Amino acid sequence: MRRTKSEPEPGGLLEIGAVARELGVAPSTLRTWERRYRVVVPLRGRRGQRLYDPEQVATLGRVLAQVRRGARASAAHDLAVIPSPVRTSSVRLQPSTHAPLQARQAIDDLLGEPDNPRFAFYLRLVASELVKNAFLHGSARHPIRMDTKLFADAAELRVHNGGGRLTLRMLRRRRREGGRGLDIVDALADAWSIDTGPLGTTITIRLPVAQSA
Amino acid sequence: MGRLSALEFKLATADLGNGVSTVSVAGEVDLATAPELKEALAEVVNDGARGVLVDLSNATFIDSTTLGVLMGAVKRLRPAGGELAIACHDPNIRKIFEITLLDRVFEIFDTPGAGVEHLQGVGAAAASDLSSRG
Numbered sequence A: 001m002r003r004t005k006s007e008p009e010p011g012g013l014l015e016i017g018a019v020a021r022e023l024g025v026a027p028s029t030l031r032t033w034e035r036r037y038r039v040v041v042p043l044r045g046r047r048g049q050r051l052y053d054p055e056q057v058a059t060l061g062r063v064l065a066q067v068r069r070g071a072r073a074s075a076a077h078d079l080a081v082i083p084s085p086v087r088t089s090s091v092r093l094q095p096s097t098h099a100p101l102q103a104r105q106a107i108d109d110l111l112g113e114p115d116n117p118r119f120a121f122y123l124r125l126v127a128s129e130l131v132k133n134a135f136l137h138g139s140a141r142h143p144i145r146m147d148t149k150l151f152a153d154a155a156e157l158r159v160h161n162g163g164g165r166l167t168l169r170m171l172r173r174r175r176r177e178g179g180r181g182l183d184i185v186d187a188l189a190d191a192w193s194i195d196t197g198p199l200g201t202t203i204t205i206r207l208p209v210a211q212s213a
Numbered sequence B: 001m002g003r004l005s006a007l008e009f010k011l012a013t014a015d016l017g018n019g020v021s022t023v024s025v026a027g028e029v030d031l032a033t034a035p036e037l038k039e040a041l042a043e044v045v046n047d048g049a050r051g052v053l054v055d056l057s058n059a060t061f062i063d064s065t066t067l068g069v070l071m072g073a074v075k076r077l078r079p080a081g082g083e084l085a086i087a088c089h090d091p092n093i094r095k096i097f098e099i100t101l102l103d104r105v106f107e108i109f110d111t112p113g114a115g116v117e118h119l120q121g122v123g124a125a126a127a128s129d130l131s132s133r134g
Helices: A016-023 A027-037 A054-068 A073-080 A099-111 A117-137 A168-176 A181-188 B003-007 B034-046 B064-080 B091-099 B112-133
Strands: A050-052 A087-093 A144-150 A154-162 A191-197 A200-208 B010-017 B020-028 B051-061 B083-087 B107-109
Touching: A016 A027, A016 A050, A016 A054, A027 A050, A027 A054, A050 A054, A087 A099, A099 A117, A099 A144, A117 A144, A117 A154, A117 A181, A117 A200, A117 B051, A117 B064, A117 B091, A181 B064, A181 B091, B010 B034, B020 B034, B020 B112, B034 B051, B034 B064, B051 B064, B051 B091, B051 B112, B064 B083, B083 B112, B107 B112
Parallel strands: B020 B051, B051 B083, B083 B107
Antiparallel strands: A087 A144, A144 A154, A154 A200, A191 A200, B010 B020
């Protein structure tokens, strides 16, 4: 049976038409990115057709997301050549006054030798403040969990503590009493959320690299 | 930046005379170490300092707990006409003061020398104020 041009190739490889449709761009855009910026260099089939593996499609998706947010296509090259596009870490910290320091050390371990020291400083600061908050408001019997995801353009930090429901009223009261930790987090993060219930509280924030420019 | 920085937390105080003292901080100040800073500040204020310079030139990290400790010292100093100033050249640490608007509460100097010079005037004024009241 003859395959149509954009059907999946064996091994999960996709031809350019299928990739373009999946991403919602013209095939010529993918060819231009390849030619000008070497963003993704696909394999070639027997007929010379471009064949993209799933990882390359995912990379193109991330590049496209950047471009749609306003990044120049030329910057897409830098994004795509990052060897590991996402790094993650997950640590459990015993609730104590030393938990914020351990949170900062976990960030140090994740970042290694940071190429953006200011971003590293802010990420350490935000991690420290969120973990401090988890220690002060959370259960003394349950460990604090901190999950960090590092993207090319941002970091996502999620801190969970056990214990009772944490209300916004409690946070505001602490602010009135001079607590400035959440002011700092609020100023540095471009998005954050609180998910709280009878079993614990999770605060998630997104820290953009652009904040550290 | 690294594991040693927090372990290297150090405090040193110095009485410069004329009602001015310095509290110098090295390393990382956070929930675990800020109580030591609080104690050092209480000590210099109790000993009669009216101008206190907190020298953060060698500090590598501060957090909101640190800010709370500094604000506590300001509240003790101001009724007596005293002042707390900061020496800090690290733009990241200065940014924390800006975010929280505390750069409007503290005078922040790039160098300890500039801070001390400023406080020498404050200390002298406070001392003369107290003696004229007495």
